[in-house]
Amino acid sequence: MAPGLGRLGPFLSTEVLDVLRVLDATPAPHGHELAAAMALRDWCAARWPDIAWTVQRYSPEGANLVASCGAGPLLYSHLDTSLNAAESEAAITGRADGCGPLRVRDGRVDGFGLGVARGPAAAALAGFVTARRGSLLLAGSGTHRRGGASAGVLAYLAHHPRPPAAIVAKCGPPTVLWEEPGALYLRVEVTGGYGAALAPDSAVPSGGIAAYAGQILAAVSAWRDSYLGSRPPAGQIGPQVGVGAIRSGSTAKPDLLPARVRLDLYVVTMPGEEPVRLAAEVEARLRVAMAGTALGDCTVGVTAEPLHPAAGTPRDAPIVSAARRLWQAEFGGAPPPIAGWTGSTDGVVLRTHGIDTVRLGPQSGRSPDDPRRETLAVDQLVAFSRIYAALLSDPSPSLDRRGGSTGA
Structure with a gap:
């Protein structure tokens, strides 16, 4: 863990929850993230005016939120949610009533779209502003849909320098992933x-x-x-x-x-x-x-x-080694082994563009009150904020080395 990051718990908790409240206020369905990106950009610019916050449109209503603090890895998550809160996707969920606002109680946050992907996106943003290094991409079109795969991250890669490495902040298994299907x-x-x-x-x-x-x-x-x-x-x-x-x-x-x-x-x-x-x-x-x-x-x-297509990063790549080391420092044990993981994110897109990429994030569960809502432990979000900040702040020169990726 980078020096001083262990003392940031209360600060990061406040930052993560404040970001989640901003995200919860504006729907961000796939390909229609512009309003959410602009609202979050304006809020971030007022709170951290020393950082340049940019909305990058990739279609009339689709948008990324991008910020950079110079050289370093790219920290990635996405703005769009799997379900459409406005319509509630009744054909999928069997319900057409509203999902209700974000709630925080008993050390947990409960709300719509937290697992995919507002929770890890908020943790990533808080980690980025703590580290003040590298770049942050909260992409549009990060969820799978017909006719619009990965439009946000592809637009980013087309208009920005290729980062030396990337970190995908996404809910998933309790371990570090360097391969995805x-x-x-x-x-x-x-x-x-x-x-x-x-x-x-x-x-x-x-x-x-x-x-x-x-x-x-x-x-x-x-x-x-x-x-x-x-x-x-x-x-x-x-x-x-x-x-x-x-x-x-x-x-x-x-x-x-x-x-x-x-x-x-x-x-x-x-x-x-x-x-x-x-x-x-x-x-x-x-x-x-x-x-x-x-x-x-x-x-x-x-x-x-x-x-x-499936893609992977070598297990001994510097960004993977750093993530495994920081996981152990944060949680007191090595990341558990995993086999048969079936979740795929834009991490595979980054890898196919020659960017060594690692994925890690909190574990979400369904709310007992409404299965359309998800729940996350606040202290887990804070823990991953610390890891993301430490990965961006890692002084190892190897994290600035450009390297290719291999098949999974």
């Missing part, structure tokens, strides 16, 4: 012919394809088992697949039997995965599963939307 979306479409509910045989298959959604899901589930079985975990990371959306027909006109079922999958990938080949693999598996069944006359198509 990749991610992509798969869209599966099975199409027959539409008909009328009053005449079931008018549809292909008879009764309408929506009635066979279970059969399609079973075939996808069988492919998932094969995918996971053929791609064992390696190093710190592992594969995963989830069916995140299913759609068929019209809720406004259910007297018509739909011709199509659409599934959207999120796939966590290992190094070397080729999205087009993976889509072809799923399509072939479904064709075989449908042959000779009521779905045999239907067509199937699978398309892939890559988000980013």
Whole structure:
């Protein structure tokens, strides 16, 4: 730990909670972070006028908040939240009521979007202003969405010098990560012919394809088992697949039997995965599963939307060594080993740009009052603020050495 950082607990606690209150006041959905970035920029500029706080737009409503105190690593987190607080994402959460404001009680903070990623973002900002070294990027588009992967960090990299190393401040496992998997979306479409509910045989298959959604899901589930079985975990990371959306027909006109079922999958990938080949693999598996069944006359198509490939940093890279050392200094023990981690962040984007990157942050939980809200221990946020500040302040010349990254 850097000299004096251990005495900063009360100061950092105040800073982290104040930043969280600013973030909680303005929604920041993916690709629409401009209002939140401007509000936080204005607040930071008034509080720390000796630092230049800049809003970098990457689209009409998308924006990053950027600050720099000279040479040193890049400290990264993001502004956007996984859910949209304004609409509450009722199709996902099953609720359409408001989430309520931030609360602090019994040493914990409880609120919307804390885990992804307001809690670690606030800890990163407080650590940055403590260290007064390196750069801070609170990016837009840091969560996964169709059609807008990593726009914020890519805009930053396009207009700023490449940093010597990067630290990703994000909730995750209780350890230090130097490898992260990749991610992509798969869209599966099975199409027959539409008909009328009053005449079931008018549809292909008879009764309408929506009635066979279970059969399609079973075939996808069988492919998932094969995918996971053929791609064992390696190093710190592992594969995963989830069916995140299913759609068929019209809720406004259910007297018509739909011709199509659409599934959207999120796939966590290992190094070397080729999205087009993976889509072809799923399509072939479904064709075989449908042959000779009521779905045999239907067509199937699978398309892939890559988000980013898996990437890693060498375990002996200076930024990784420093993070492991500072973890031990803060928590009194070495970072625990981990295998099969399936979370992917913009850390892989930084690595594919030749930047040695390490990821570490607090562990969030769901609020017992509302699962859309998350809860974090204030003292854990403060502990990671100290680690982030120490990583930025590390006097080792090796942290200013530019180095390449390797596959995970």
